[in-house]
Amino acid sequence: xxxxLIVSAIQHPVQHSLEATRxxxxxxxxxxxxxxxxxxxxxxxxxxPYFCQTEDVSCFDLAEPIPGPSTDFLxxxxxxxxxxxxxxxxxxxxAGLYHNTAVxxxxxxxxxxxxxxxxxxxxxGFYEKFYFTPGDAQGSxxxxxxxxxxxxxxxxxxxxxxxxxxEAARLMALAGAEILIYPTAIGWDPEDDDAEKQxxxxxxxxxxxxxxxxxxxxxxxxxRCGFEASPDARAGGISFWGNxxxxxxxxxxxxxxEDQPTNxxxxxxxxxxxxxxxxxxxxxxxxxxxxxNLTRRYLDH
Amino acid sequence: xxxxLIVSAIQHPVQHSLEATRxxxxxxxxxxxxxxxxxxxxxxxxxxPYFCQTEDVSCFDLAEPIPGPSTDFLxxxxxxxxxxxxxxxxxxxxAGLYHNTAVxxxxxxxxxxxxxxxxxxxxxGFYEKFYFTPGDAQGSxxxxxxxxxxxxxxxxxxxxxxxxxxEAARLMALAGAEILIYPTAIGWDPEDDDAEKQxxxxxxxxxxxxxxxxxxxxxxxxxRCGFEASPDARAGGISFWGNxxxxxxxxxxxxxxEDQPTNxxxxxxxxxxxxxxxxxxxxxxxxxxxxxNLTRRYLDH
Numbered sequence: 001x002x003x004x005l006i007v008s009a010i011q012h013p014v015q016h017s018l019e020a021t022r023x024x025x026x027x028x029x030x031x032x033x034x035x036x037x038x039x040x041x042x043x044x045x046x047x048x049p050y051f052c053q054t055e056d057v058s059c060f061d062l063a064e065p066i067p068g069p070s071t072d073f074l075x076x077x078x079x080x081x082x083x084x085x086x087x088x089x090x091x092x093x094x095a096g097l098y099h100n101t102a103v104x105x106x107x108x109x110x111x112x113x114x115x116x117x118x119x120x121x122x123x124x125g126f127y128e129k130f131y132f133t134p135g136d137a138q139g140s141x142x143x144x145x146x147x148x149x150x151x152x153x154x155x156x157x158x159x160x161x162x163x164x165x166x167e168a169a170r171l172m173a174l175a176g177a178e179i180l181i182y183p184t185a186i187g188w189d190p191e192d193d194d195a196e197k198q199x200x201x202x203x204x205x206x207x208x209x210x211x212x213x214x215x216x217x218x219x220x221x222x223x224r225c226g227f228e229a230s231p232d233a234r235a236g237g238i239s240f241w242g243n244x245x246x247x248x249x250x251x252x253x254x255x256x257x258e259d260q261p262t263n264x265x266x267x268x269x270x271x272x273x274x275x276x277x278x279x280x281x282x283x284x285x286x287x288x289x290x291x292x293n294l295t296r297r298y299l300d301h
Numbered sequence: 302x303x304x305x306l307i308v309s310a311i312q313h314p315v316q317h318s319l320e321a322t323r324x325x326x327x328x329x330x331x332x333x334x335x336x337x338x339x340x341x342x343x344x345x346x347x348x349x350p351y352f353c354q355t356e357d358v359s360c361f362d363l364a365e366p367i368p369g370p371s372t373d374f375l376x377x378x379x380x381x382x383x384x385x386x387x388x389x390x391x392x393x394x395x396a397g398l399y400h401n402t403a404v405x406x407x408x409x410x411x412x413x414x415x416x417x418x419x420x421x422x423x424x425x426g427f428y429e430k431f432y433f434t435p436g437d438a439q440g441s442x443x444x445x446x447x448x449x450x451x452x453x454x455x456x457x458x459x460x461x462x463x464x465x466x467x468e469a470a471r472l473m474a475l476a477g478a479e480i481l482i483y484p485t486a487i488g489w490d491p492e493d494d495d496a497e498k499q500x501x502x503x504x505x506x507x508x509x510x511x512x513x514x515x516x517x518x519x520x521x522x523x524x525r526c527g528f529e530a531s532p533d534a535r536a537g538g539i540s541f542w543g544n545x546x547x548x549x550x551x552x553x554x555x556x557x558x559e560d561q562p563t564n565x566x567x568x569x570x571x572x573x574x575x576x577x578x579x580x581x582x583x584x585x586x587x588x589x590x591x592x593x594n595l596t597r598r599y600l601d602h
Contacts, residue, residue, distance in 0.1 A: 119586045137591035144591050164583050166467030166515055167592050175600045199551045203514045206552050210511030213504045214467055250500045251507050282465050285420045286598070290438035290445050291468050294595045298584070299476045 003271040005152060005179070007039045007218075008032035009244040009264040011257050013226025014049050021047055022073060032263045033081035038107075038152050040078075041222040043244075044088045044160050044185040045100070051090075053230040053238065055130040063092035071103050071111050079109030084150045086157055088183040090131070091116070100132040102157045102183055104148040113148030117159040118168060125189065125230065125238055128161070145171035153178040153270065156217070160184040163204070163221070167294065169211035173283075178270060180211055180219045187224070187240035201241055209251035216276040218254075218268045219247045225259050249276045304572040306453060306480070308340045308519075309333035310545040310565040312558050314527025315350050322348055323374060333564045334382035339408075339453050341379075342523040344545075345389045345461050345486040346401070351539065352391075354531040356431040364393035372404050372412050380410030385451045387458055389484040391432070392417070401433040403458045403484055405449040414449030418460040419469065426490065426531065426539055429462070446472035454479040454571065457518070461485040464505070464522070468595065470512035474584075479571060481512055481520045488525070488541035502542055510552035517577040519555075519569045520548045526560050550577045 010028045015021040029040050045051075047070060051059045064070060070089050078085045084106055091101035091114075100117040116135030120128045136143035145168055147154045156177025162168045163182050172180060186204060188197045212219040225242030242259035246266040255266035277283065293299060311329045316322040330341050346352075348371060352360045365371060371390050379386045385407055392402035392415075401418040417436030421429045437444035446469055448455045457478025463469045464483050473481060487505060489498045513520040526543030543560035547567040556567035578584065594600060 118588050118591060121586065123580060123582075134588065137588065145594075161586065164515060164581070165587065166471065166511070167587065167595060170467065171592070171594055174594060174597060176602065199553050202553065203551045206507055206510045207514045209507050210467070210515075213508045214465060214511075250504045252500050252503065279424060280465070281424075283599070285422065285462065286466065286468065287419050287435065287438065288596050288598055290419060291472070291596045293446075293472055293475060294468060295589050295592045296475060297587070297589055301477065 003269060005039060005268045005270050006036040007041065007220050007246055007266055007268055008035070008037035009041045009220055009222035009246060009257070011043060011222055011225050011242050011244040011264060012261045013224070014228055018047055026077060028263050029077050029081055029083070029085065032265060033083055035263070035265050037265055038083045039220070040083055040085045041181055041220045042085065042087045042183060043222045043224045044183040045090060046088055049228055050185050050224065050238065052127050052131055053125050053228070053235065054232045055127045056231065059131065060098065063090045063098050066091050066101060066103060066114055067111050071105065074103065075105045075109035075111065078105040078107060082107050084112070084152050084155070086155065086181055086183065088159060097133055098131055099135060100128065100159055102159050104150060104155060104157060107151040112150045114142050115146070115148065115157045115159065116142055117162060118145065119161045119165055121161040125235060145175060147172055147175050147177040156180045158182055160186065163208050166211065166214060169215055173215035173217060177217065178273065179268070180215070180217050182208060182219070182221045184221060184223045185240060187238040190236040190239060201243060205243065205245065209247050212247045212249060213251040214282060216249045216273050216280065216282070218249055218270070221245050225261065249273050304570060306340060306569045306571050307337040308342065308521050308547055308567055308569055309336070309338035310342045310521055310523035310547060310558070312344060312523055312526050312543050312545040312565060313562045314525070315529055319348055327378060329564050330378050330382055330384070330386065333566060334384055336564070336566050338566055339384045340521070341384055341386045342482055342521045343386065343388045343484055344523045344525045345484040346391060347389055351486050351525065351529055353429050353432055354426050354529070354536065354539065355533045356428045357532065360432065361399065364391045364399050367392050367402060367404060367415055368412050372406065375404065376406045376410035376412065379406040379408060383408050385413070385453050385456070387456065387482055387484065389460060398434055399432055400436060401429065401460055403460050405451060405456060405458060408452040413451045415443050416447070416449065416458045416460065417443055418463060419446065420462045420466055422462040426536060446476060448473055448476050448478040457481045459483055461487065464509050467512065467515060470516055474516035474518055478518065479574065480569070481516070481518050483509060483520070483522045485522060486525045486541060488539040491537045491540060502544060506544065506546065510548050513548045513550060514552040515583060517550045517574050517581065517583070519550055519571070522546050526562065550574050
């Protein structure tokens with residue numbers, strides 16, 4: 001891996017059709033490549049609306065196989081621009097078995113690997129447990145927290161709700177990830193007041209910066225932006241807050257987006273991991289002899 | 302546990318003698334109690350200079366048994382002011398066996414429990430591995446990551462370097478801790494430039510706020526302040542940066558100190574943990590079936 005990696009997080013509002021989305025992504029990837037980016041991170045479920053606002057069996061029609069049409073499209077883009085693209089798809093694995101899956105297209109256009117979201121949220125407006133089976137713990141080629149090897153390095157790709165779990169970031173780091181990547185779709189309930197909205201966004205920024213810090217790794221976060229109404233007229237919809245960001249190995253901001261469509265670009269010094277891990281050597285001192293209870297649900301009394 | 306808890310983090314520079322330290326702490330605890338505080342958190346190794354700047358066998362003379370003179374002193378203060386005090390001592394457990402140990406004195410003056418620092422740092426100016434054996438993983442009454450039950454609730458007491466390990470905070474939360482507490486002694490090498498100093502302090506703040514967020518628990522951090530020269534004239538000494546803080550269950554700041562002596566007081570809404578855990582329910586979705594490798598040092602290839 002070269003010492004310097006230019007990264008682009010492509011943040012945008014939902015487009016009116018899959019064709020329009022592909023046009024948007026083609027342009028955004030081309031523009032980012034012109035700026036020197038070799039790693040492009042797309043937002044969660046970028047192909048269309050965030051359909052999990054309601055539970056609707058017809059939405060399973062949106063799912064697709066992997067490899068499939070979207071990995072073909074993204075692979076062609078990646079090869080054309082000699083970059084790595086991290087996409088986020090609604091995967092149909094079998095009848096009645098769907099995942100929220102990140103895909104990694106390598107610089108030669110091949111599918112370098114994929115990651116099936118391991119932690120699945122479910123709360124009003126984010127009914128993901130209805131749609132997505134959590135990724136397998138083991139037993140399949142894509143199980144667990146495995147980084148994906150590419151021409152530009154080993155990518156620790158996680159998805160959205162995973163961002164709240166230090167365990168996920170740590171396991172990627174222990175498996176050799178050189179950068180942590182989060183496609184995400186998070187926004188506000190319009191009924192929350194401004195102070196609560198601010199606390200939520202700050203918490204979301206802080207927890208992801210903390211994964212950079214705890215693991216001495218850069219972090220790339222790509223979030224949706226814009227308002228999406230709910231199909232349920234009684235619900236208020238979601239204001240996706242954007243605020244994609246790229247942080248260095250001490251959690252320092254390298255680039256931060258606001259709430260508008262943005263190709264957020266930053267230059268990451270990949271060699272800083274080696275330096276930071278020498279002087280703040282957390283991996284040296286982990287108490288692996290005392291961590292067994294991390295595999296327990298709760299330590300009941 | 303009552304819904305509201307007033308907390309004080311007592312941040313101060315090193316005093317010129319143990320007697321002066323006791324006077325300082327007596328006044329600070331009395332003042333904090335007058336302000337309503339029922340939980341007082343002292344900084345790491347508050348009884349004297351941060352002696353770990355060099356490796357010097359004579360410093361073992363500073364260690365004391367637990368229970369011992371300092372727990373007697375702190376217990377008397379706690380009983381007098383009907384508060385819980387978290388202190389930080391250099392413990393002599395046996396000849397040649399020393400720990401960096403937090404002690405918890407209950408409102409009746411009794412020693413409610415103790416915690417032996419599990420993660421021990423060692424870097425230039427912070428030679429802690431010379432002085433402190435890491436806390437036992439198991440087999441002793443004070444082993445591992447066990448919260449301490451007190452009259453005001455179950456306290457998840459950790460110490461300094463532990464603050465960089467999400468594993469430690471999580472294990473305390475799984476064991477029922479209602480609040481996370483970090484006595485700490487961290488400062489700058491005067492040779493680092495301002496940008497690096499800022500990144501270090503931001504990282505330190507961010508990682509500890511992240512423990513609040515990941516576990517939906519309030520966090521209290523008490524750091525030393527002021528400059529302490531090194532006994533080694535070739536070394537630059539340490540500027541302890543203060544910046545003690547108290548954060549709520551979303552990682553939001555409730556109170557933040559600067560670099561001066563401060564009794565930092567905040568009112569913590571303990572009931573917010575229940576509320577936050579209902580709507581951002583991270584404990585619900587932990588993949589305990591996929592976390593086994595957290596007990597591995599590294600996943601070698």
